[in-house]
Amino acid sequence: MNILAVGAHPDDIEIFCGGTLAKCAARGDKIFCCTATNGNIGSATLPKDEIAAIRKKEAAKAASLVGAEYICLDFDDELFYEDVNARIKFINMVRHCQPDVILTHNPHDYNPDHELTSKIINDIEVMLPIAKIETEEPPCPKMPVIYYFETEKGLGFIPTDYVDITDHFETKKQMVLCHESQKQWMADNYAGFSVDDTFIEDMVITSQYRGMQCGVKYAEAFIRCNDAYRVTPYRMLP
Template sequence: MKMKVLAIGAHPDDIENFCAGTLILLADQGHEIYIAIATKGDIGHPTGTREKIALMRQEEAQASCDLIGAKLIWMGYDDEFLFSNRESRLSFIDAIREAQPDLMFILSEQDYHPDHRIAGTIARDARIPASVPLIKTAFPPAEIPTTFIMDTYQGQNFVPEGYVDVTSVIERRKEMLAQHVSQVAWMERIFETDMDDDSTRMAKQRGEEAGVPFAEGFQLLGDHPKVGGWELLPNVIGVN
């Protein structure tokens, strides 16, 4: 069965850090991939105006999507100021409806970054309303998708319930992340760290836990209603 797959991030490089390998594997299987980004990432660079940074980051996100034939959904909220309210919930509902996903990946509500936590909460809260016909948005209602929670930055406060072996696509995963050129300078300045090294190190750590060279960790959202499970993911190992 060919699926539609939606991954929702808060910032333009979130998906590449947390589930790009899994999306590559799914795209290689012929599934239709959508990547939705909640904020413009418009303060995530040492220099330039917010408008120029937002444009640059959207172009970088599109370049990453193009590598796997994914469709980009750009939601356009201000970086660092994502909140759960009526407007944002309707935007997330519409993103879900645009993608009509069978399978959805969302950020963890336990992450260090407030935008990550809020994006995870809104996506979780929008999962069922997206199926309700009386909630009117630009796109028609969607079926309730099977939803997985992505890892957190450096795995803080996150214990995977299962893993996807991404060893075979680790270089392509790096290539997707490398499209976010602006973030290399930003991460070095703000955290004194290399974004690619951090992301690959995390994949290696999860791989060691799963018994393979590189892996991505996930939790299956157990909220009612349960509509699918780990069988929807490729190269699954180590499910608790």
């Protein structure tokens, strides 16, 4: 299958579904990682274009660990709004990847960029095969299936599906560690982080907690997109 993970910021994909991507890559799936924004506010000291360049490099390195193509749509971090341009950019990106499955944020999360990324993916699903919606890339032959990955710290998230990532946990950890520039930033801006622990600690706890729920050492959790988001009578599982 072609698997597309779409996150709002560089580091979301690795934290929330890196293990699943590693597992899919190991079985031969083709992986794509896309971030809507370039993370250009993720530093207290560097200019926006400099930190954006660093973060895109970090995300590309993390994607390379699972042989994935990395795509950045280059919207501004935390100043990301939907308009025609945003919608067309998303459609073109998904058509480029021709995914069977898309993994993206839960519609309800702690951050507006996360929620908008999820919303646009949900909104464009039915448009992907329609030829009259013109983009550089050709229309998708079918609509992909969407799964939502974990919310920040798992709050308000009741999974429908789990993926055992025990054998791929090290790869996930290495993917998250690629985001070197975010260690200090996360420690400075979010309660519960220290520079020593970095944001690895949160990821480890969540993976163990989801593992406990399904009887393995480490797991990632997902919610299958269903009619709770929007009435869609013709969605089929691959």
